[in-house]
Amino acid sequence: MARVKDYGNAELEEKLQDTSYYADDANPQFLEDVKKLSRTAANMCFQCGTCTGSCPSAPRSSYRIRLFMRRGVLGLEKEALNDPDLWLCTTCYSCTDRCPRDLAPTDVIMAMRNLAFKVDIVPRNFLKTVQLIYKTGHGVPNNDVNRAARVKLGLPADPPTTHSYPEFIPGIQKIMDFYKMKENADRILSEGEQ
Amino acid sequence: MSGNMRQYAFFLGCIAPNRYPGCEAAAIKTSEKLGIELLPLKGASCCPAPGAFGAIDLKVWYALAARNLVLAEEMNMDITLICNGCYKSIWEVNHILKHNDELRDGVNEVLAEVDMEFKGSIDVWHLIELYYDEKICGVEKVRASVTRPLTGTKIAPHYGCHLLKPKKERHFGDTENPMWFEELIDALGAESVQYRNKMQCCGAGGGVRGFDLTHSLDITNEKLINVQEVGADAITEFCPFCQLQYDRGQVEIAEKFGQVYDLPVLHYNELLGLAQGMTPQELALDLHAVDCKTFLEKIL
Numbered sequence A: 001m002a003r004v005k006d007y008g009n010a011e012l013e014e015k016l017q018d019t020s021y022y023a024d025d026a027n028p029q030f031l032e033d034v035k036k037l038s039r040t041a042a043n044m045c046f047q048c049g050t051c052t053g054s055c056p057s058a059p060r061s062s063y064r065i066r067l068f069m070r071r072g073v074l075g076l077e078k079e080a081l082n083d084p085d086l087w088l089c090t091t092c093y094s095c096t097d098r099c100p101r102d103l104a105p106t107d108v109i110m111a112m113r114n115l116a117f118k119v120d121i122v123p124r125n126f127l128k129t130v131q132l133i134y135k136t137g138h139g140v141p142n143n144d145v146n147r148a149a150r151v152k153l154g155l156p157a158d159p160p161t162t163h164s165y166p167e168f169i170p171g172i173q174k175i176m177d178f179y180k181m182k183e184n185a186d187r188i189l190s191e192g193e194q
Numbered sequence B: 001m002s003g004n005m006r007q008y009a010f011f012l013g014c015i016a017p018n019r020y021p022g023c024e025a026a027a028i029k030t031s032e033k034l035g036i037e038l039l040p041l042k043g044a045s046c047c048p049a050p051g052a053f054g055a056i057d058l059k060v061w062y063a064l065a066a067r068n069l070v071l072a073e074e075m076n077m078d079i080t081l082i083c084n085g086c087y088k089s090i091w092e093v094n095h096i097l098k099h100n101d102e103l104r105d106g107v108n109e110v111l112a113e114v115d116m117e118f119k120g121s122i123d124v125w126h127l128i129e130l131y132y133d134e135k136i137c138g139v140e141k142v143r144a145s146v147t148r149p150l151t152g153t154k155i156a157p158h159y160g161c162h163l164l165k166p167k168k169e170r171h172f173g174d175t176e177n178p179m180w181f182e183e184l185i186d187a188l189g190a191e192s193v194q195y196r197n198k199m200q201c202c203g204a205g206g207g208v209r210g211f212d213l214t215h216s217l218d219i220t221n222e223k224l225i226n227v228q229e230v231g232a233d234a235i236t237e238f239c240p241f242c243q244l245q246y247d248r249g250q251v252e253i254a255e256k257f258g259q260v261y262d263l264p265v266l267h268y269n270e271l272l273g274l275a276q277g278m279t280p281q282e283l284a285l286d287l288h289a290v291d292c293k294t295f296l297e298k299i300l
Ligand code: SF4
Pocket: A044, A045, A046, A047, A048, A049, A050, A051, A052, A066, A069, A098, A099, A100, A101, A102, A103, A105
Protein backbone atom coordinates (compact mmCIF):
# COMPACT_ATOMS: atom_id res chain seq x y z
CA MET A 1 0.00 0.00 0.00
CA ALA A 2 1.22 3.47 -0.84
CA ARG A 3 2.31 5.40 2.18
CA VAL A 4 0.64 8.77 2.60
CA LYS A 5 3.23 11.47 3.15
CA ASP A 6 2.25 14.15 5.55
CA TYR A 7 3.55 16.31 8.38
CA GLY A 8 0.73 15.47 10.79
CA ASN A 9 -0.17 19.13 10.89
CA ALA A 10 -3.47 20.06 9.23
CA GLU A 11 -2.77 23.78 9.02
CA LEU A 12 0.64 23.24 7.44
CA GLU A 13 -0.83 20.67 5.02
CA GLU A 14 -3.38 23.21 3.83
CA LYS A 15 -0.70 25.84 3.32
CA LEU A 16 1.40 23.41 1.31
CA GLN A 17 -1.53 22.55 -0.93
CA ASP A 18 -2.09 26.20 -1.79
CA THR A 19 0.26 27.06 -4.64
CA SER A 20 -0.82 30.70 -4.99
CA TYR A 21 1.62 33.51 -4.44
CA TYR A 22 0.49 36.18 -2.02
CA ALA A 23 1.58 39.73 -2.61
CA ASP A 24 -0.35 42.95 -3.05
CA ASP A 25 0.09 42.88 -6.81
CA ALA A 26 -0.56 39.16 -7.34
CA ASN A 27 -3.77 37.89 -8.89
CA PRO A 28 -4.05 34.08 -8.77
CA GLN A 29 -6.89 34.23 -11.30
CA PHE A 30 -4.36 35.48 -13.86
CA LEU A 31 -2.63 32.09 -13.90
CA GLU A 32 -5.97 30.34 -14.33
CA ASP A 33 -6.93 32.60 -17.25
CA VAL A 34 -3.54 32.08 -18.88
CA LYS A 35 -3.85 28.31 -18.53
CA LYS A 36 -7.29 28.24 -20.05
CA LEU A 37 -6.48 30.46 -23.03
CA SER A 38 -3.08 28.92 -23.73
CA ARG A 39 -4.26 25.34 -23.23
CA THR A 40 -0.93 24.61 -21.50
CA ALA A 41 -0.14 23.81 -17.85
CA ALA A 42 1.79 27.03 -17.30
CA ASN A 43 2.07 26.36 -13.55
CA MET A 44 4.42 23.44 -14.28
CA CYS A 45 7.28 25.73 -15.37
CA PHE A 46 10.38 25.06 -13.27
CA GLN A 47 12.32 28.06 -14.56
CA CYS A 48 15.13 26.18 -16.30
CA GLY A 49 15.55 28.91 -18.91
CA THR A 50 15.67 26.63 -21.95
CA CYS A 51 12.99 28.82 -23.50
CA THR A 52 14.97 32.04 -23.21
CA GLY A 53 18.06 30.22 -24.45
CA SER A 54 16.16 29.22 -27.61
CA CYS A 55 14.58 32.60 -28.26
CA PRO A 56 15.62 34.69 -31.29
CA SER A 57 14.23 37.81 -29.63
CA ALA A 58 16.17 37.46 -26.39
CA PRO A 59 19.70 38.33 -27.59
CA ARG A 60 18.57 41.65 -29.05
CA SER A 61 16.20 42.96 -26.39
CA SER A 62 15.24 42.78 -22.74
CA TYR A 63 12.48 40.29 -23.62
CA ARG A 64 12.78 37.14 -21.53
CA ILE A 65 10.17 34.46 -22.08
CA ARG A 66 11.16 32.73 -18.83
CA LEU A 67 10.30 35.93 -16.95
CA PHE A 68 6.81 35.94 -18.45
CA MET A 69 6.38 32.30 -17.42
CA ARG A 70 7.30 33.28 -13.87
CA ARG A 71 4.93 36.22 -13.90
CA GLY A 72 2.20 33.83 -14.96
CA VAL A 73 2.92 31.41 -12.14
CA LEU A 74 3.05 34.22 -9.58
CA GLY A 75 -0.07 35.91 -10.92
CA LEU A 76 1.78 39.14 -11.63
CA GLU A 77 -0.82 40.32 -14.07
CA LYS A 78 -0.06 44.04 -14.25
CA GLU A 79 3.67 43.48 -14.52
CA ALA A 80 3.16 41.06 -17.41
CA LEU A 81 0.52 42.96 -19.35
CA ASN A 82 2.16 46.38 -19.04
CA ASP A 83 5.56 45.23 -20.24
CA PRO A 84 6.01 46.15 -23.94
CA ASP A 85 8.35 43.18 -24.34
CA LEU A 86 5.17 41.08 -24.45
CA TRP A 87 4.92 42.03 -28.12
CA LEU A 88 8.46 40.95 -29.12
CA CYS A 89 7.67 37.24 -29.42
CA THR A 90 7.78 36.19 -33.09
CA THR A 91 5.78 33.05 -32.21
CA CYS A 92 8.57 30.90 -33.66
CA TYR A 93 7.78 28.04 -31.22
CA SER A 94 11.45 27.17 -30.66
CA CYS A 95 10.90 27.45 -26.92
CA THR A 96 7.84 25.23 -27.13
CA ASP A 97 9.74 22.52 -29.02
CA ARG A 98 12.52 22.52 -26.43
CA CYS A 99 10.73 23.02 -23.11
CA PRO A 100 11.68 20.01 -20.93
CA ARG A 101 8.34 20.34 -19.11
CA ASP A 102 6.52 19.99 -22.42
CA LEU A 103 4.85 23.38 -21.99
CA ALA A 104 3.99 25.88 -24.71
CA PRO A 105 5.52 29.21 -23.61
CA THR A 106 4.54 30.65 -27.01
CA ASP A 107 0.89 30.01 -26.27
CA VAL A 108 1.32 31.57 -22.83
CA ILE A 109 2.44 34.75 -24.60
CA MET A 110 -0.55 34.56 -26.94
CA ALA A 111 -2.85 34.15 -23.93
CA MET A 112 -1.28 37.14 -22.17
CA ARG A 113 -1.67 39.24 -25.33
CA ASN A 114 -5.37 38.28 -25.45
CA LEU A 115 -5.70 39.34 -21.81
CA ALA A 116 -3.86 42.60 -22.52
CA PHE A 117 -6.27 43.43 -25.35
CA LYS A 118 -9.16 43.00 -22.89
CA VAL A 119 -7.77 45.92 -20.92
CA ASP A 120 -7.01 47.96 -24.04
CA ILE A 121 -3.28 47.26 -24.11
CA VAL A 122 -2.33 46.52 -27.73
CA PRO A 123 0.10 47.94 -30.30
CA ARG A 124 -1.51 49.95 -33.08
CA ASN A 125 -0.27 47.76 -35.93
CA PHE A 126 -2.36 44.87 -34.62
CA LEU A 127 -5.49 47.02 -34.68
CA LYS A 128 -4.79 48.26 -38.20
CA THR A 129 -4.76 44.64 -39.40
CA VAL A 130 -8.18 44.20 -37.76
CA GLN A 131 -9.55 47.22 -39.61
CA LEU A 132 -8.18 46.04 -42.96
CA ILE A 133 -9.67 42.57 -42.61
CA TYR A 134 -13.00 44.09 -41.59
CA LYS A 135 -13.03 46.29 -44.65
CA THR A 136 -11.57 44.02 -47.33
CA GLY A 137 -11.31 40.50 -45.93
CA HIS A 138 -7.52 40.74 -46.33
CA GLY A 139 -4.86 41.80 -43.83
CA VAL A 140 -2.66 42.66 -46.83
CA PRO A 141 -5.04 43.85 -49.59
CA ASN A 142 -4.36 44.04 -53.32
CA ASN A 143 -3.05 47.22 -55.01
CA ASP A 144 -2.79 48.61 -58.55
CA VAL A 145 0.82 47.63 -59.23
CA ASN A 146 -0.01 44.09 -58.21
CA ARG A 147 -3.23 44.03 -60.23
CA ALA A 148 -1.29 44.93 -63.37
CA ALA A 149 1.28 42.23 -62.61
CA ARG A 150 -1.44 39.64 -62.07
CA VAL A 151 -3.03 40.41 -65.42
CA LYS A 152 0.35 39.99 -67.16
CA LEU A 153 0.62 36.57 -65.55
CA GLY A 154 -2.75 35.58 -66.96
CA LEU A 155 -4.36 35.71 -63.53
CA PRO A 156 -7.51 37.73 -62.82
CA ALA A 157 -6.66 41.27 -61.61
CA ASP A 158 -8.15 40.39 -58.23
CA PRO A 159 -7.73 36.92 -56.70
CA PRO A 160 -10.85 34.71 -56.27
CA THR A 161 -11.02 35.69 -52.60
CA THR A 162 -13.23 38.33 -50.97
CA HIS A 163 -11.54 40.68 -53.46
CA SER A 164 -13.50 39.09 -56.33
CA TYR A 165 -16.47 38.09 -54.20
CA PRO A 166 -17.18 41.06 -51.93
CA GLU A 167 -20.58 39.58 -51.11
CA PHE A 168 -18.72 37.49 -48.52
CA ILE A 169 -17.48 40.54 -46.60
CA PRO A 170 -20.70 41.20 -44.60
CA GLY A 171 -20.45 37.66 -43.18
CA ILE A 172 -16.90 38.37 -42.02
CA GLN A 173 -18.04 41.62 -40.46
CA LYS A 174 -20.85 39.86 -38.67
CA ILE A 175 -18.42 37.38 -37.15
CA MET A 176 -16.09 40.16 -36.00
CA ASP A 177 -19.00 42.23 -34.65
CA PHE A 178 -20.20 39.22 -32.65
CA TYR A 179 -17.04 39.62 -30.57
CA LYS A 180 -17.09 43.45 -30.76
CA MET A 181 -13.61 43.27 -32.20
CA LYS A 182 -13.82 46.05 -34.75
CA GLU A 183 -15.67 48.32 -32.34
CA ASN A 184 -12.94 47.89 -29.73
CA ALA A 185 -10.18 48.36 -32.29
CA ASP A 186 -11.74 51.61 -33.55
CA ARG A 187 -12.24 52.90 -30.03
CA ILE A 188 -8.69 52.14 -28.88
CA LEU A 189 -7.21 53.66 -32.03
CA SER A 190 -9.27 56.86 -31.75
CA GLU A 191 -8.47 57.24 -28.03
CA GLY A 192 -4.81 56.95 -28.88
CA GLU A 193 -5.13 59.87 -31.27
CA GLN A 194 -6.52 62.27 -28.69
CA MET B 1 -9.60 18.07 -65.92
CA SER B 2 -8.36 14.55 -66.45
CA GLY B 3 -9.43 11.84 -64.06
CA ASN B 4 -6.06 11.08 -62.54
CA MET B 5 -5.50 14.62 -61.29
CA ARG B 6 -5.88 15.10 -57.55
CA GLN B 7 -7.98 18.15 -56.83
CA TYR B 8 -7.61 20.56 -53.92
CA ALA B 9 -9.21 23.84 -52.91
CA PHE B 10 -6.38 26.36 -53.17
CA PHE B 11 -6.34 28.69 -50.18
CA LEU B 12 -4.40 31.79 -51.27
CA GLY B 13 -4.07 33.92 -48.15
CA CYS B 14 -2.91 37.53 -48.64
CA ILE B 15 0.77 37.94 -49.41
CA ALA B 16 1.04 35.47 -52.28
CA PRO B 17 -1.87 36.81 -54.36
CA ASN B 18 -1.47 40.46 -53.32
CA ARG B 19 2.32 40.92 -53.24
CA TYR B 20 4.00 37.96 -55.00
CA PRO B 21 1.41 36.77 -57.54
CA GLY B 22 4.18 34.78 -59.25
CA CYS B 23 3.94 32.34 -56.33
CA GLU B 24 0.26 31.81 -57.05
CA ALA B 25 0.74 31.42 -60.81
CA ALA B 26 3.70 29.10 -60.28
CA ALA B 27 1.87 26.96 -57.74
CA ILE B 28 -0.98 26.34 -60.17
CA LYS B 29 1.23 25.61 -63.20
CA THR B 30 3.92 23.55 -61.50
CA SER B 31 1.42 21.43 -59.58
CA GLU B 32 -0.45 20.59 -62.76
CA LYS B 33 2.72 18.90 -64.04
CA LEU B 34 2.78 16.86 -60.85
CA GLY B 35 -0.79 15.61 -61.07
CA ILE B 36 -2.23 18.14 -58.62
CA GLU B 37 -4.99 20.48 -59.73
CA LEU B 38 -5.61 23.61 -57.65
CA LEU B 39 -9.14 25.00 -57.72
CA PRO B 40 -10.15 28.45 -56.50
CA LEU B 41 -11.61 28.68 -53.00
CA LYS B 42 -14.12 31.40 -53.75
CA GLY B 43 -14.75 34.05 -51.12
CA ALA B 44 -11.84 33.05 -48.87
CA SER B 45 -10.35 35.79 -46.70
CA CYS B 46 -7.12 36.36 -44.79
CA CYS B 47 -6.39 33.14 -42.85
CA PRO B 48 -6.50 35.38 -40.49
CA ALA B 49 -2.91 36.23 -39.60
CA PRO B 50 -2.08 34.07 -36.56
CA GLY B 51 0.31 36.52 -34.93
CA ALA B 52 -1.33 39.86 -35.59
CA PHE B 53 -4.88 38.57 -35.20
CA GLY B 54 -4.77 35.54 -32.88
CA ALA B 55 -2.73 37.67 -30.50
CA ILE B 56 -5.70 39.96 -29.97
CA ASP B 57 -8.56 37.53 -29.62
CA LEU B 58 -8.14 33.81 -30.21
CA LYS B 59 -11.90 33.33 -30.41
CA VAL B 60 -12.19 35.54 -33.49
CA TRP B 61 -9.16 33.82 -34.97
CA TYR B 62 -10.87 30.43 -34.57
CA ALA B 63 -14.12 31.71 -36.05
CA LEU B 64 -12.67 33.44 -39.11
CA ALA B 65 -10.36 30.55 -39.91
CA ALA B 66 -13.36 28.22 -39.52
CA ARG B 67 -15.30 30.29 -42.04
CA ASN B 68 -12.54 29.65 -44.59
CA LEU B 69 -12.59 25.95 -43.72
CA VAL B 70 -16.36 25.74 -44.19
CA LEU B 71 -16.03 27.17 -47.72
CA ALA B 72 -13.87 24.14 -48.58
CA GLU B 73 -16.16 21.76 -46.69
CA GLU B 74 -18.95 23.02 -48.94
CA MET B 75 -16.81 22.11 -51.98
CA ASN B 76 -16.18 18.73 -50.37
CA MET B 77 -12.48 19.17 -50.97
CA ASP B 78 -9.27 19.22 -48.92
CA ILE B 79 -7.44 22.53 -48.76
CA THR B 80 -3.89 23.06 -49.90
CA LEU B 81 -1.90 26.26 -49.41
CA ILE B 82 1.57 27.72 -49.95
CA CYS B 83 2.20 29.79 -46.82
CA ASN B 84 3.35 28.76 -43.32
CA GLY B 85 1.28 31.48 -41.67
CA CYS B 86 -1.85 30.29 -43.46
CA TYR B 87 -0.95 26.74 -42.45
CA LYS B 88 -0.80 27.79 -38.80
CA SER B 89 -4.30 29.30 -38.98
CA ILE B 90 -6.09 26.95 -41.33
CA TRP B 91 -4.48 23.63 -40.40
CA GLU B 92 -4.30 24.33 -36.69
CA VAL B 93 -7.83 25.68 -36.26
CA ASN B 94 -9.14 22.69 -38.22
CA HIS B 95 -7.18 20.40 -35.92
CA ILE B 96 -8.22 22.18 -32.70
CA LEU B 97 -11.92 22.35 -33.61
CA LYS B 98 -11.95 18.69 -34.62
CA HIS B 99 -10.67 17.73 -31.18
CA ASN B 100 -12.16 20.31 -28.80
CA ASP B 101 -15.93 20.22 -28.48
CA GLU B 102 -16.14 23.30 -26.28
CA LEU B 103 -14.28 25.51 -28.75
CA ARG B 104 -16.12 23.98 -31.70
CA ASP B 105 -19.52 24.68 -30.14
CA GLY B 106 -18.47 28.27 -29.50
CA VAL B 107 -17.37 28.68 -33.12
CA ASN B 108 -20.55 27.11 -34.47
CA GLU B 109 -22.63 29.46 -32.38
CA VAL B 110 -21.17 32.45 -34.20
CA LEU B 111 -21.04 30.71 -37.60
CA ALA B 112 -24.78 30.07 -37.29
CA GLU B 113 -25.21 33.83 -37.58
CA VAL B 114 -23.91 33.56 -41.14
CA ASP B 115 -25.68 30.26 -41.90
CA MET B 116 -22.56 28.16 -41.70
CA GLU B 117 -21.49 25.17 -39.66
CA PHE B 118 -18.04 23.74 -39.09
CA LYS B 119 -18.28 20.00 -39.60
CA GLY B 120 -14.65 18.94 -39.56
CA SER B 121 -15.05 16.98 -42.79
CA ILE B 122 -11.88 17.99 -44.64
CA ASP B 123 -8.10 18.04 -44.17
CA VAL B 124 -5.55 20.77 -44.77
CA TRP B 125 -2.15 20.33 -46.44
CA HIS B 126 0.78 22.54 -47.28
CA LEU B 127 1.56 22.07 -50.97
CA ILE B 128 5.18 21.32 -50.10
CA GLU B 129 4.13 18.31 -48.02
CA LEU B 130 2.03 17.02 -50.90
CA TYR B 131 5.08 17.29 -53.14
CA TYR B 132 7.17 15.35 -50.65
CA ASP B 133 4.52 12.71 -49.99
CA GLU B 134 5.26 9.55 -52.00
CA LYS B 135 1.58 8.65 -52.06
CA ILE B 136 0.64 11.96 -53.68
CA CYS B 137 3.71 13.02 -55.65
CA GLY B 138 7.16 12.35 -54.16
CA VAL B 139 10.68 13.63 -54.80
CA GLU B 140 11.22 11.41 -57.87
CA LYS B 141 8.18 12.81 -59.62
CA VAL B 142 9.39 16.34 -58.87
CA ARG B 143 12.80 15.40 -60.33
CA ALA B 144 11.18 13.92 -63.43
CA SER B 145 9.28 17.16 -64.09
CA VAL B 146 12.49 19.20 -64.37
CA THR B 147 13.37 20.35 -67.89
CA ARG B 148 15.92 23.01 -66.96
CA PRO B 149 18.02 21.72 -64.06
CA LEU B 150 19.35 24.42 -61.74
CA THR B 151 22.85 22.94 -62.07
CA GLY B 152 25.69 24.86 -60.49
CA THR B 153 23.57 26.85 -58.06
CA LYS B 154 23.87 26.72 -54.28
CA ILE B 155 20.60 27.23 -52.47
CA ALA B 156 19.97 27.83 -48.77
CA PRO B 157 16.77 26.28 -47.42
CA HIS B 158 14.60 28.23 -44.99
CA TYR B 159 11.93 26.06 -43.36
CA GLY B 160 10.27 28.83 -41.38
CA CYS B 161 8.36 28.09 -38.21
CA HIS B 162 4.70 27.39 -38.49
CA LEU B 163 4.65 24.37 -40.75
CA LEU B 164 6.88 22.21 -38.53
CA LYS B 165 6.45 23.74 -35.08
CA PRO B 166 5.23 23.03 -32.44
CA LYS B 167 6.39 19.53 -33.33
CA LYS B 168 4.19 17.67 -30.86
CA GLU B 169 1.09 19.02 -32.63
CA ARG B 170 2.48 18.50 -36.13
CA HIS B 171 3.56 15.48 -38.14
CA PHE B 172 6.90 16.53 -39.62
CA GLY B 173 9.21 14.95 -37.05
CA ASP B 174 12.52 16.57 -36.13
CA THR B 175 12.59 20.36 -35.96
CA GLU B 176 16.24 20.78 -34.95
CA ASN B 177 17.77 19.71 -38.25
CA PRO B 178 15.22 18.39 -40.74
CA MET B 179 16.57 17.51 -44.22
CA TRP B 180 13.48 16.78 -46.33
CA PHE B 181 13.29 20.22 -47.92
CA GLU B 182 16.90 19.76 -49.07
CA GLU B 183 15.80 16.64 -50.97
CA LEU B 184 13.21 18.68 -52.83
CA ILE B 185 15.79 21.38 -53.65
CA ASP B 186 18.39 18.85 -54.84
CA ALA B 187 15.71 17.25 -57.03
CA LEU B 188 15.78 20.44 -59.14
CA GLY B 189 19.46 19.90 -59.93
CA ALA B 190 20.57 22.58 -57.47
CA GLU B 191 22.87 22.00 -54.51
CA SER B 192 21.24 22.68 -51.15
CA VAL B 193 23.65 24.12 -48.59
CA GLN B 194 23.74 23.95 -44.80
CA TYR B 195 24.30 27.06 -42.71
CA ARG B 196 24.51 28.05 -39.08
CA ASN B 197 21.23 28.13 -37.13
CA LYS B 198 19.21 26.98 -40.13
CA MET B 199 16.00 26.62 -38.15
CA GLN B 200 15.97 30.16 -36.78
CA CYS B 201 12.88 32.26 -37.47
CA CYS B 202 12.99 34.94 -40.23
CA GLY B 203 11.94 37.54 -37.69
CA ALA B 204 8.65 38.62 -39.25
CA GLY B 205 6.07 36.68 -37.24
CA GLY B 206 3.96 37.36 -34.21
CA GLY B 207 3.23 40.91 -35.33
CA VAL B 208 6.86 41.85 -34.60
CA ARG B 209 7.49 43.15 -38.11
CA GLY B 210 4.74 45.72 -37.59
CA PHE B 211 5.47 46.38 -33.91
CA ASP B 212 9.25 46.85 -34.01
CA LEU B 213 10.71 46.73 -37.51
CA THR B 214 14.31 47.24 -36.41
CA HIS B 215 14.13 44.34 -33.96
CA SER B 216 12.49 42.16 -36.56
CA LEU B 217 15.12 43.01 -39.21
CA ASP B 218 17.94 42.35 -36.78
CA ILE B 219 16.79 38.72 -36.59
CA THR B 220 16.61 38.58 -40.40
CA ASN B 221 20.07 40.12 -40.65
CA GLU B 222 21.54 37.37 -38.50
CA LYS B 223 20.09 34.76 -40.85
CA LEU B 224 21.40 36.61 -43.91
CA ILE B 225 24.89 36.71 -42.40
CA ASN B 226 24.75 32.95 -41.85
CA VAL B 227 23.46 32.26 -45.34
CA GLN B 228 26.01 34.50 -47.00
CA GLU B 229 28.82 32.86 -45.04
CA VAL B 230 28.33 29.57 -46.92
CA GLY B 231 28.24 31.23 -50.35
CA ALA B 232 24.60 30.57 -51.24
CA ASP B 233 23.32 31.99 -54.53
CA ALA B 234 19.75 32.23 -53.27
CA ILE B 235 17.43 31.47 -50.37
CA THR B 236 14.35 29.38 -50.90
CA GLU B 237 11.35 28.96 -48.62
CA PHE B 238 7.69 27.95 -48.75
CA CYS B 239 6.17 30.96 -47.02
CA PRO B 240 5.46 34.26 -48.80
CA PHE B 241 5.68 36.13 -45.48
CA CYS B 242 9.22 34.82 -44.89
CA GLN B 243 9.86 35.73 -48.52
CA LEU B 244 8.69 39.29 -47.95
CA GLN B 245 10.81 39.55 -44.82
CA TYR B 246 13.98 38.35 -46.60
CA ASP B 247 13.30 40.12 -49.89
CA ARG B 248 11.96 43.55 -48.92
CA GLY B 249 13.82 43.18 -45.64
CA GLN B 250 17.14 43.35 -47.50
CA VAL B 251 16.21 46.81 -48.79
CA GLU B 252 15.25 47.90 -45.29
CA ILE B 253 18.40 46.36 -43.81
CA ALA B 254 20.51 48.28 -46.34
CA GLU B 255 18.80 51.51 -45.26
CA LYS B 256 18.86 50.91 -41.53
CA PHE B 257 22.06 48.95 -40.96
CA GLY B 258 24.00 49.71 -44.14
CA GLN B 259 24.53 46.03 -44.92
CA VAL B 260 23.99 44.84 -48.49
CA TYR B 261 23.56 41.19 -49.47
CA ASP B 262 21.83 41.16 -52.89
CA LEU B 263 20.70 37.64 -52.16
CA PRO B 264 17.73 36.55 -54.32
CA VAL B 265 14.84 35.01 -52.39
CA LEU B 266 12.58 32.54 -54.17
CA HIS B 267 9.55 30.62 -53.06
CA TYR B 268 9.99 26.91 -53.78
CA ASN B 269 7.19 27.13 -56.34
CA GLU B 270 9.05 29.90 -58.17
CA LEU B 271 12.20 27.78 -58.12
CA LEU B 272 10.28 24.75 -59.33
CA GLY B 273 8.71 26.93 -62.05
CA LEU B 274 12.16 27.94 -63.28
CA ALA B 275 13.29 24.32 -63.23
CA GLN B 276 10.22 23.30 -65.21
CA GLY B 277 11.08 25.89 -67.85
CA MET B 278 8.90 28.84 -66.87
CA THR B 279 10.34 32.25 -67.74
CA PRO B 280 11.11 34.96 -65.14
CA GLN B 281 8.25 36.96 -66.73
CA GLU B 282 5.81 34.11 -66.12
CA LEU B 283 6.83 34.26 -62.46
CA ALA B 284 6.73 38.07 -62.12
CA LEU B 285 10.22 37.98 -60.63
CA ASP B 286 10.47 41.70 -61.41
CA LEU B 287 8.20 42.30 -58.40
CA HIS B 288 10.93 41.03 -56.09
CA ALA B 289 12.78 43.79 -54.25
CA VAL B 290 16.12 41.99 -54.65
CA ASP B 291 17.05 41.55 -58.30
CA CYS B 292 17.17 37.86 -59.20
CA LYS B 293 19.52 38.56 -62.13
CA THR B 294 22.67 37.02 -60.63
CA PHE B 295 20.80 33.83 -59.96
CA LEU B 296 19.06 33.72 -63.33
CA GLU B 297 22.36 34.23 -65.16
CA LYS B 298 23.58 30.98 -63.68
CA ILE B 299 20.69 28.93 -64.96
CA LEU B 300 19.31 30.55 -68.12
S1 SF4 C 1 11.77 25.91 -20.90
FE1 SF4 C 1 9.75 25.36 -20.00
S2 SF4 C 1 10.18 24.78 -17.86
FE2 SF4 C 1 12.02 25.81 -18.66
S3 SF4 C 1 11.75 27.96 -17.99
FE3 SF4 C 1 10.92 27.80 -20.06
S4 SF4 C 1 8.73 27.34 -19.81
FE4 SF4 C 1 9.73 26.96 -17.85
